Amino acid sequence: MALTEPQELNHPLIAVDIPDDLPETVIRPSKGWAGLNFRELWQYRELLYFLAWRDIKVKYKQAALGAAWALIQPFMTMVAFSFFFGNLAGVESDGLPYPIFAYAALIPWTFFASGLTQAANSLVADANLLRKIYFPRLISPLAAVVAVLPDFFLAFLILIGMMVIYGIFPSAVAVLLLIPLTLLAFITAFGVGLWLAALNVEYRDVRYTLGFLVQFWLFITPIAYPSSLLSEPWRTLYGLNPMAGVVEGFRWVLLGSGRAADVAPPGPMIFVSALVAVLVLIGGLFYFRRMERRFGDVI
Numbered sequence: 001m002a003l004t005e006p007q008e009l010n011h012p013l014i015a016v017d018i019p020d021d022l023p024e025t026v027i028r029p030s031k032g033w034a035g036l037n038f039r040e041l042w043q044y045r046e047l048l049y050f051l052a053w054r055d056i057k058v059k060y061k062q063a064a065l066g067a068a069w070a071l072i073q074p075f076m077t078m079v080a081f082s083f084f085f086g087n088l089a090g091v092e093s094d095g096l097p098y099p100i101f102a103y104a105a106l107i108p109w110t111f112f113a114s115g116l117t118q119a120a121n122s123l124v125a126d127a128n129l130l131r132k133i134y135f136p137r138l139i140s141p142l143a144a145v146v147a148v149l150p151d152f153f154l155a156f157l158i159l160i161g162m163m164v165i166y167g168i169f170p171s172a173v174a175v176l177l178l179i180p181l182t183l184l185a186f187i188t189a190f191g192v193g194l195w196l197a198a199l200n201v202e203y204r205d206v207r208y209t210l211g212f213l214v215q216f217w218l219f220i221t222p223i224a225y226p227s228s229l230l231s232e233p234w235r236t237l238y239g240l241n242p243m244a245g246v247v248e249g250f251r252w253v254l255l256g257s258g259r260a261a262d263v264a265p266p267g268p269m270i271f272v273s274a275l276v277a278v279l280v281l282i283g284g285l286f287y288f289r290r291m292e293r294r295f296g297d298v299i
Contacts, residue, residue, distance in 0.1 A: 036285055036286070036289060037136070040136050041136050041138055041139065044135050044136055044139055047135055047139055048139050048142060048143050048146070051126075051139060051140065051143035051147075052143040052144075052146040052147045053147075055118065055143060055144060055147035056147045056150060059147070067150070067151075067154060070150070070151035070154040070155055071154055071155060071157070071158055073110060074103065074106040074107060074110045074155050074158075075103070075158055077102075077106055077110075078099055078102045078103040078106055079099075081098075081102040081106075081223070081224050082098050082099045082102060085098070085102070085224045085225070086098030086099070086102070091224060091225050092225070092226055092228075092229065093226065094226045094228055094251075094256075096168075096255055097166055099162065100159070100162045100163065100166055100168065100255065101226075101251070101255070102223065102224065103158070103159055103162060104159060104250055104251050104254050104255055105221075105222070105223040105247040105250060105251060106223060107152065107155050107156060107159060107250065108152075108181070108182070108185045108243070108246050108247060108250050109218065109221065109223055109243065109247060110151070110152075110155065111148055111149075111151065111152040111155075111182075111185055111186075111189070112185050112188060112189045112243055112246070113214050113217075113218070114148045114151065115144065115145040115148040115186070115189035115190070115193065116189045116192055116193050116196070116214065117210060117214065118144035118145065118147065118148060118193075119141035119142075119144045119145050119189065119190060119192075119193025119194070119196070119197055120141075120193050120196035120197050120200055120206065120207070120210055121144075121197075121200065121207060121210075122140040122141045122143070122144040122193075122197055123137070123140055123141070123197050123198075123200065123201050123295060123299065124200055124201065124204075124207070124299065126140050127299045130295055130299055131299070137288070137292045137295060138194075138285075138288065138289075140197070141190065141193050141194055141197045141288075142190060144193070145186060145189050145190045145193060148189075149186075152182070159254070163254065163255075168254075168255055170253060170254050170255070174252075174253045175253060175254075177249065177253045178250070178253055178254075181246055181249045181250055181253065181270075184242070184245065184246050184249075184270075184273065184274055184277055185243070185246045187277045187278065187281050188242040188243060188246065188277045188280065188281075190281065190284075191277060191280040191281030191282075191283075191284045191285075192280060192284065193284075194281075194284030194285060194287070194288040195280075195283075195284045195287060195288075196210065197288065198287060198288045198291040198292070201291070201294070201295050201298055201299050202291070202294070202298060217241075217243065220241060221241060221243045221244055221247055222238070222244055222247055222248060223247060226248075226251075227244060227248050227266070227269065235266075235269060236268040236269050236272060237272070238269060239268070239269035239270065239271070239272030239273040239276070240272060240273075240276055241273070241276075242273040242274075242276050242277040242280070243273070244269060244273060245266065245269045245270040245271075245272065245273025245274065246270075246273060248266040248269055248270070249265075249266060249270050252265050252266055
């Protein structure tokens with residue numbers, strides 16, 4: 001077959017005139033401590049929704065029990081705690097039935113532990129997405145924590161049934177405090193998750209120590225035992241563990257506000273926990289933004 005000289009393509013469907021005055025967008029890595037740029041995060045809010053919805057669907061994909069695992073996990077943990085700590089060890093429960101005493105604390109704790117774990121692994125899980133397109137990297141761990149919220153609300157169904165069975169009815173005003181307490185648990189999970197997510201990209205050892213960290217944090221949080229075992233000012237200082245204030249706040253709102261008047265709210269502890277959680281979140285945001293310029297290179 002004879003070779004022919006290459007010819008110009010003059011077909012009208014192929015020829016394209018590209019104007020010289022098109023705007024150009026150049027994406028460069030930031031230098032030094034980068035700003036948080038919440039405006040950009042808001043512009044990508046739809047991506048946040050789709051990533052969170054993706055995580056929700058993937059979590060229970062091909063699972064025989066589906067979303068029922070959101071109920072089974074805290075319920076079975078409550079059963080184990082009730083048997084070993086409540087019956088065998090005889091741990092105090094502030095005059096409450098031990099099962100509901102433990103379960104009221106396990107609801108925010110399970111949300112925190114799941115959100116923290118998912119956020120810490122979010123960047124590694126989205127490695128292919130991070131290499132191909134640009135979007136605010138904060139969206140990845142944020143979507144991971146948001147995706148755990150449905151499990152949190154589902155687990156509440158069992159608690160409502162237990163409260164009816166035990167005849168415990170909190171005051172309406174106190175129930176409104178669940179909103180800031182849930183937000184505090186969210187901030188804690190997201191703030192710590194930012195630190196661990198950024199470290200997990202650089203050092204993959206983080207994912208191997210994550211299970212130990214969550215388990216250790218479980219036992220230093222007053223879930224199986226009440227914080228009333230400590231006297232002041234140590235009980236207030238216990239709030240340096242942000243989840244201590246969340247757990248005790250949930251217990252008081254749901255179980256203590258409708259009981260005798262001598263059950264005082266753990267206000268000082270919650271204040272200390274909120275302060276620590278906000279500081280962890282702010283530090284995590286700035287550390288994450290400083291490290292994200294390296295994510296695409298090392299992930």
